[in-house]
Amino acid sequence: MTKRLFLLLTAIAAIAVVAIYIPPDEFYPAGFATLATPFLLIGTAIALVYFLFQKSRWSLAPAAVIVLFLVITNGMFSLGLHKEGAGDRETVKVISYNVNALNYFDRSQKYTGTLTAFASWLSNVRPDIVCLQETVPANFYKILPSYYRYFSGKETLEGDSLGLFIISRYPIAFAGKREFAFNSFNRLIWADVVINHDTIRVINVHLKSYNFYKASRLRKLKNIKGGLMARSYHAKLIRNFIDESPYRVVLCGDLNEPPHSYVYHTLSHKLRNAFEDAGTGYSYTYNFLGSPVRIDNIFASDGVVFSSYKAYHDITLSDHFPIEADIVLQDRD
Structure with missing residues (x-):
């Protein structure tokens, strides 16, 4: 038996x-x-x-x-075997972080303190490109004031905006958005970033979450089903958008899916992953019901290599942890 x-x-x-x-x-x-x-x-x-x-x-x-x-499932663990040294080429530091609005919707003084701590941390890290999810643009324009930026979001019922930022030390030639559904919080934004004499397309995405807040057990099951189906469809839209890009691509964002998923497999089939190439051991970016999982990612297309990867587990300003990768643009043939 x-x-x-x-x-x-x-x-x-x-x-x-x-x-x-x-x-x-x-x-x-x-x-x-x-x-x-x-x-x-x-x-x-x-x-x-x-x-x-x-x-x-x-x-x-x-x-x-x-x-x-x-x-x-290559993305569960990494030995960093595909990490490449920069040599004499310029490295570009990329950060992706779901900030969960930095407590803005608490309508309390806690938001001011969290925003100040976040701005201080970001200034110390001195990134070149930052992709943020679940941001409220109020006061975010004061962060890294000399940088270029693009924001796209949806209006909340309270009249606020919640969405995504791309912030870049390098000039942004063009930028735009693709909503996954009409007036949806979940969307894709992109910016064509000019790095010296080259251009890359930076894509920032936030895929649908389960939204368990105050949901009954039956509603949670329905939300899981809806989230799985929506993110699967989102992944196809992202893949098609990447295929249309005239430039090499760096994709950042909160997938709300672990490496053992259709979404991750669909994107990693097209792109390299920072953790897989340059990370070590097991890494996580979110605690889901007490289990550490990696649902936030930085990907890149051929011609963009990773020289380092890091998850900041000591930064607890959100329910997610920020991740960082140094990328190097290879010379074109």
């Missing part, structure tokens, strides 16, 4: 692992399967230990599933 249960669990885990290739907006159960993958893999690891103690040939089954997961 135990053997059958472990084999069934292993089979279900195998299905969940390959579900990464199925877009949830076309078949939403695939999204639920990928969410369950970490728990299924824990069970698969227990099955592997059980079969090894039994000296059973069935140990090959859970071992194969675990290997399959590690091969398909």
Whole structure:
């Protein structure tokens, strides 16, 4: 009986692992399967230990599933093997951070203190390009005042704006937005940033969250389904926008999806990831129900390489942690 249960669990885990290739907006159960993958893999690891103690040939089954997961899902861990030195080329420091409005909607003095701390930290870090999500533009124009910037957001019911910023030390030639739905908080903004004699397209995105606030259990399940389907569709829109770019691309943002997801796989199939190339070990950018997960990312297209990656776990101004990557533009052939 135990053997059958472990084999069934292993089979279900195998299905969940390959579900990464199925877009949830076309078949939403695939999204639920990928969410369950970490728990299924824990069970698969227990099955592997059980079969090894039994000296059973069935140990090959859970071992194969675990290997399959590690091969398909490259973004869970990193050894930094693809990190490239800058040499004599200029490095560009990029930061991506979901600031969660810096407590603006608390309507209290806490916002002023958080904003001041954020401005001080950013000035000390001295980034070249900053992509921010969930920002309220009030007072943000005073941060890094000599920088160029572009903002796009949606009006809240209280009359505020909430959206995305791209802030750049380098000039911005053109900028624009793509809303994922009419008047949606979730959108894509872009800026063509001129770096010396070259131009790159910086893209900043924020994909739909689950919005569990004050939701019943049934509503939470519906929100999970809606979030999975929406983000799957968003990923396709982002991929198509990248394909249309006349320049090399740097993509930043809050995906609200872990590496073992259709969304991450769709984007990393086209782009390199800062953590995968230049990070070390296991990194996280958000604590989801007490579990550390990496849902904030910096990607880049061919011709843009990463020389470093860092997550600032000591910066607790938001429910997310900021991430930083140094990029280097390779010479064109």
